[in-house]
Amino acid sequence: xxxxxxQAGYRYQQAFADLSVKKEKAFIPFVMIGDPNAEQSFNxxxxxxxxxxxxxxxxxxFSDPSADGITIQMxxxxxxxxxxxTDVCIDILAKxxxxxxxxxxxxxxYGNLIFARGIDTFYADxxxxxxxxxxxxDLPIRESLPFREAAIKHNVAPIFIAPxxxxxxxxxxxxxxxxxxxxxxxxxxxxxxxxxxxAQKEISQEESPAHKLINTLxxxxxxxxxxxxxxxxxxxxxxxxxxxxxGAISGSAVVKIIETNLNDHKKMLTELTTFxxxxxxxxx
Numbered sequence: 001x002x003x004x005x006x007q008a009g010y011r012y013q014q015a016f017a018d019l020s021v022k023k024e025k026a027f028i029p030f031v032m033i034g035d036p037n038a039e040q041s042f043n044x045x046x047x048x049x050x051x052x053x054x055x056x057x058x059x060x061x062f063s064d065p066s067a068d069g070i071t072i073q074m075x076x077x078x079x080x081x082x083x084x085x086t087d088v089c090i091d092i093l094a095k096x097x098x099x100x101x102x103x104x105x106x107x108x109x110y111g112n113l114i115f116a117r118g119i120d121t122f123y124a125d126x127x128x129x130x131x132x133x134x135x136x137x138d139l140p141i142r143e144s145l146p147f148r149e150a151a152i153k154h155n156v157a158p159i160f161i162a163p164x165x166x167x168x169x170x171x172x173x174x175x176x177x178x179x180x181x182x183x184x185x186x187x188x189x190x191x192x193x194x195x196x197x198x199a200q201k202e203i204s205q206e207e208s209p210a211h212k213l214i215n216t217l218x219x220x221x222x223x224x225x226x227x228x229x230x231x232x233x234x235x236x237x238x239x240x241x242x243x244x245x246x247g248a249i250s251g252s253a254v255v256k257i258i259e260t261n262l263n264d265h266k267k268m269l270t271e272l273t274t275f276x277x278x279x280x281x282x283x284x
Contacts, residue, residue: 009157009180009223011104011132015054016181016224016246025283026054026247027237028226029254029276030108032075033058033092034084036258040265041079044258045096047269051276054283055104056096057135057249060089062110067137071252074259086113090129097130104180106133106159111147119150127154133180135159141173148177159183162217162225164209171213175220182217184225184245186210214244234282241283250279 007013019026029048034041045056059065061079065072096105107126114122114136126134134156136147141160151158157180162171164185174182214225224246231237232253240248257275261268 007179008152008155009104009132011102012055012157012180012224014102015104019054019247019283023284024054025241025245026224026226027052027276027280027283028055028057028106028247028249029053029279030057030059030072030228030249030251031254031258032061032072032079033089034061034079034082035075035255036078036262037082038084038088038092040268041084042092042095043265043269044272045092046099047272048254048276049096049100049103051273052280053103053276054247054280055106057106057108057251058093060086060107060109060113062113065110065137067110069252071255071259075255078262086117090125093126093131094129101130104132105130106135106157106180107131108135108137111136111139114147119146120153123150123154123156127156131156133157133159135161135183137161141170141177144177152179161185162213162222164213166213168216171216171222172220175217175222178223180223181246182222182225183249184210184213184217184227186227186229186231186240208243210240210243210245218244234278237279237282247283248279 031044061076061084063080065076134151139147148158158177159180160174160178161183162174210227217225226247226249227240227245228249231240231248231250237248254275257271258268261271
């Protein structure tokens, strides 16, 4: 293993380097592990990979996902009703890593899931199955030290959120602590498919909060900024990239396709594939 591969987030570094050579940016979908059940969840993740995503952002179901809108809340409940827990998620993650050895795999989850397992044990377990990064949705950065230490110990990249209302000290900390990439919020609030800030055409890209936020992060040498919240169509991907983002994350729009096709799993995979192809095309 090379020196680079001992660094937390090395798969992200390689992915961004490869994208730069191709003059592309990243498209990253989010889905809930275990939604609607373990078998179909793995099929969904394989379909996303096969359709050409640049990285994965995956959730572990939690009973009180306070940062998420109704679409992702319902995905978590479907998974929980299918008896999905952290152990099952680890099994699925191991299969995903075996299927795609090089794709960056990030987790977006809630702190209680980590506490329940024990902080060090959680990160050790995730490292064993090839998880590259962990973003804790409800973790204030001022309380993040034990999580960051455990993450770095096990070569897992800690990811932090840069919200549009962040003060300068917060942005400096986010830039310093985030490895792999930086999650930039296009707007405040919970997840969903509402129009993000960058898509409001009355605001020029140079004046948009996202553009200003990304400029500040770049000044502080932050990891590549990826814009999320409200990204649901190719134009919004283009708007995110125009604002200076290195890529875009789409969650609720992806999960909505799953929700809409619960009774037709084949159609679900077909629609997910088409969605990814269209969104990825917008990054070129």
